Amino acid sequence: MSDTLPYATRFGSNSGQSTSRRDGVAKVTGAATFAADNHPQGLLYAVYVPATIARGRVTHLDVAAAKAHPGVVEVMTPQNRPALAGDPDSKPFMFAFRFEALQDDTVRYANQPIALVLGETIEAATEGARLLNPQYQVMPPRVGLDAEAPYKVVVGNFGRPGETVHGDVAAGHAAAVQSVDVTYETPAQYHNAMETHAVVASWDGDQLTLDMPHQAIVMSRGVFGYYFGIPAENVLLRSPYLGGGFGSKSIANGPQVLAILAARMTGRPVKLMLRRDQMFGPVGHRGATRQRLRIGIDEAGHMTVLEHEALAATSTFDDFVENAANASQGLYAAGALRSAHEGVRIDIGTPGPMRAPGEASGSAALECAMDEMAERAGLDPLEFRLRNYAETEPGTGKPYSSKALRACYAQGAERFGWAGRPLKPRQMRDEQGMLVGWGMGTALFPAPMFAAQARATLRPDGSGLVETAAADMGQGAWTALAQIAADGLGLPLDKVEFRSGSSDLPDGGIAGGSGHTATAGTALHAAGVDAVRQLTAMAVSDPASPLFGAGNASIVARDGRLFVAEDASRSDSYADILARAGGQALVGTGSGGRAPEAAGRHAMYSHGAVFAEVKVDPDLFQIRVTRLVGAFAAGRIINPKLANSQLYGGMIWGISFALHEEARFDPRTGRIMNADFAGYHIPVNADVKGLEVITVHEDDPFVNALGIKGVGEIGITGTVGAIGNAIWHATGTRIRRFPIRIEDLLAHA
Amino acid sequence: MSLSISLTVNGAVRDVTLNDARVTLLDLLRERLALPGTKKGCDRGQCGACTVLIDGRRINACLTLAATLDGAEVTTIEGLACGDMLHPVQAAFIDHDGFQCGYCTPGQIMSAVGLIAEGRAGTDPERIREGMSGNLCRCSAYHGITEAVLDATTRIAAEKARKSA
Incomplete structure (x- = not known):
């Protein structure tokens, strides 16, 4: 495969090369096996029956009618559902959410499972599900952010505090000579990976095999072991490819658990694949928010205070309150900072982490509020941000591990042509008479690490085998992690076999938080280094080796050989060293993670700056994003080609957030009115043009040994605000609710 | 109900006995002909993941009933490359x-x-x-x-x- 295009290549290591995806041929030929592509002997098809009310009880299901349909094998309802060892309403571990697995007849939200039908064919199971014709006792649903009184969040998602205060907020307000106090709203959004949640479950005694897309492959063994009362090691989960995840494939959910239970109940393998409309409920979403931002500035345009309060929807039975206000914590050098969260319990499925959870919604509101503050102060929005550039993390005063944000601003602005932008709105038109507006926003995303293990084997022929259960949901783990692993082993990429995506491998950690490459990559690299260290010890103590007596401190590994660093004429191949030692393979191990003391010393984030141009029809108010330039500094980029794709994808999610995505709830029924791709809009190809990504060079000696941050989520942040601000700049109308639609602009016309 | 159709899939003639009129081309390919390369994304013609060629024309396999395809020529992703030679x-x-x-x-x-x-x-x-x-x-x-x-x-x-x- 030619790597022709338009990426520069570099030499000396595998990392840094724009290698094409190693799983590319499998994915373009249809050979890549996604979960629902599996077809074991004796397969039964499961279809789950979703509740068509949002609150109440199921009073009747016509089980007889369903069972009478030819090909229907079994109908599972709360009456006959076998026991689960783990209570679906318990929360035994960090990523456990309460879910519905037919534990009773209550309906907590629309689309929750109320029955499962098993059939010999998809057609039979589908028709059986329809024939159940549920009857309900309906209670009035609680819909929207004002349905109930809010409650204060004390401990937020992932253990973060619900409220964070730095400095004297009242004094900050008092010191302000100008201020804004604005409220923004963001809607419920649903992940909608192209591959719906699927599972093929097979039992052999108390051994469970799952073909299931999963973002935390080894962790899932303990999860399913808990619910089914079997040891974690009895669970084999295979997830070589995820058809997208975006956060929704990391958490156990009712439909999948029921399918596994059905396989045990019937003694046959069971396949379940959610219908697209069933993705709107039981598998998480980004909760709706209402955010109030208060910003004050002094005469020099320095922020005296930044106060960010977020109200977000959660379910009636579990807590996941979008921690949007935290987006204001690590970015601008305000004299005082406060972020606080409230939740409201309504009749929806529990929200969960969705690509840039908290940060996406929070950044959208923050970056627009910053634009409003700049406008009031009569400052260019970029200049206003530069005046409030944080040299250390606001509030904590911690140094940043690295922060090339100034370079992002400069390179992005230069590429976009930001200079000379008129301060006032409605100043620019194109040759067709369209209103043209320019806006910008700062992008920010934390650079966390989790925990991972890896194994690296040097085979007798000198080739390498590296193993960790990483999850590739499209970010490119099959490729980027192999590049890192090859560097650890001192081998060219084509000499390294990578086994991944299966729970019988070392734990690759969770693909989330933009920390997977850093975490699993560190483990793989360390495993390779461990193997090379052992190999070096063998060589330098082997009198038959040209390296004998060189001392291992002077040895370097490159291209399948060990060299004396100062004398390249002295070298020995991996295969020869291993052959002389008896021809056995050599195994190294490694782990990835960040020591708490290292995490405490520095503030660690990826940064970026996004510049948007929109064109708005002055009569019809159609909105088009015509240019979008994002400059990002995210530490060391392992594969520019794949990293750019992640950043493009994130920016397009930003377009989607700003202009397209919204689940609309019927206030009478609590059901989502647009639960399909015809009504729930995401960008199509024609919505995307004029995108440019710049990756700004950044060396980070603190974030981890490899200098890797992450690129998976940051692209959304900054982008939403940039587009909202560009729309204001084009039209003079400030819309404080996403997505921004034609009718919003028409209402102000 | 039983209906026999004969169609060409990726150059090979396939004789299929359908016991169910409701089978779509997508489910026929994926569940009955062991050709799961064609993907189900929405099952209602809104996403295009199941696009295949019928007689050279692109269509959504999820919206096409298998029973209507007697004599048709279907090309799926599995039939595009010539051996190791990619299209x-x-x-x-x-x-x-x-x-x-x-x-x-x-x-x-x-x-x-x-x-x-x-x-x-x-x-x-x-x-x-x-x-x-x-x-x-x-x-x-x-x-x-x-x-x-x-x-x-x-x-x-x-x-x-x-x-x-």
């Missing part, structure tokens, strides 16, 4: 990183093959974007997809010119 569209998708998770990719590629054969988009990126807009990509690999279709269009045209010369 130019497949190769271009890899070169331009026209996918991430790869789930919508079979549909994108079949759609691109159809679009190029229709000759309606040429090398105008705007028309390619329009012509590919029936295929959703949640990873949003659209930038690479457009580049890949442009490049493949050029490669195919060059190949045709070479052959006719």
Whole structure:
């Protein structure tokens, strides 16, 4: 495969090369096996029956009618559902959410499972599900952010505090000579990976095999072991490819658990694949928010205070309150900072982490509020941000591990042509008479690490085998992690076999938080280094080796050989060293993670700056994003080609957030009115043009040994605000609710 | 009910006895003919993941009843490459990183093959974007997809010119 295009290549290591995806041929030929592509002997098809009310009880299901349909094998309802060892309403571990697995007849939200039908064919199971014709006792649903009184969040998602205060907020307000106090709203959004949640479950005694897309492959063994009362090691989960995840494939959910239970109940393998409309409920979403931002500035345009309060929807039975206000914590050098969260319990499925959870919604509101503050102060929005550039993390005063944000601003602005932008709105038109507006926003995303293990084997022929259960949901783990692993082993990429995506491998950690490459990559690299260290010890103590007596401190590994660093004429191949030692393979191990003391010393984030141009029809108010330039500094980029794709994808999610995505709830029924791709809009190809990504060079000696941050989520942040601000700049109308639609602009016309 | 149809799938004649009139082409391929490369994304013609070619024309397999396909010629993603030799569209998708998770990719590629054969988009990126807009990509690999279709269009045209010369 030619790597022709338009990426520069570099030499000396595998990392840094724009290698094409190693799983590319499998994915373009249809050979890549996604979960629902599996077809074991004796397969039964499961279809789950979703509740068509949002609150109440199921009073009747016509089980007889369903069972009478030819090909229907079994109908599972709360009456006959076998026991689960783990209570679906318990929360035994960090990523456990309460879910519905037919534990009773209550309906907590629309689309929750109320029955499962098993059939010999998809057609039979589908028709059986329809024939159940549920009857309900309906209670009035609680819909929207004002349905109930809010409650204060004390401990937020992932253990973060619900409220964070730095400095004297009242004094900050008092010191302000100008201020804004604005409220923004963001809607419920649903992940909608192209591959719906699927599972093929097979039992052999108390051994469970799952073909299931999963973002935390080894962790899932303990999860399913808990619910089914079997040891974690009895669970084999295979997830070589995820058809997208975006956060929704990391958490156990009712439909999948029921399918596994059905396989045990019937003694046959069971396949379940959610219908697209069933993705709107039981598998998480980004909760709706209402955010109030208060910003004050002094005469020099320095922020005296930044106060960010977020109200977000959660379910009636579990807590996941979008921690949007935290987006204001690590970015601008305000004299005082406060972020606080409230939740409201309504009749929806529990929200969960969705690509840039908290940060996406929070950044959208923050970056627009910053634009409003700049406008009031009569400052260019970029200049206003530069005046409030944080040299250390606001509030904590911690140094940043690295922060090339100034370079992002400069390179992005230069590429976009930001200079000379008129301060006032409605100043620019194109040759067709369209209103043209320019806006910008700062992008920010934390650079966390989790925990991972890896194994690296040097085979007798000198080739390498590296193993960790990483999850590739499209970010490119099959490729980027192999590049890192090859560097650890001192081998060219084509000499390294990578086994991944299966729970019988070392734990690759969770693909989330933009920390997977850093975490699993560190483990793989360390495993390779461990193997090379052992190999070096063998060589330098082997009198038959040209390296004998060189001392291992002077040895370097490159291209399948060990060299004396100062004398390249002295070298020995991996295969020869291993052959002389008896021809056995050599195994190294490694782990990835960040020591708490290292995490405490520095503030660690990826940064970026996004510049948007929109064109708005002055009569019809159609909105088009015509240019979008994002400059990002995210530490060391392992594969520019794949990293750019992640950043493009994130920016397009930003377009989607700003202009397209919204689940609309019927206030009478609590059901989502647009639960399909015809009504729930995401960008199509024609919505995307004029995108440019710049990756700004950044060396980070603190974030981890490899200098890797992450690129998976940051692209959304900054982008939403940039587009909202560009729309204001084009039209003079400030819309404080996403997505921004034609009718919003028409209402102000 | 039982109905026998005979159709050509990726060049091979397949005689299928359908015991159910409700079977779609998508489920026929995936569940009965062991061709799961064609993907189900919405099952109602809104996402394009199941795009295949019938008699050279791109269609959504999820909206096509198998029973209507007696005598039809179906091409799926599995039938595009010649052995190890990728179709130019497949190769271009890899070169331009026209996918991430790869789930919508079979549909994108079949759609691109159809679009190029229709000759309606040429090398105008705007028309390619329009012509590919029936295929959703949640990873949003659209930038690479457009580049890949442009490049493949050029490669195919060059190949045709070479052959006719």
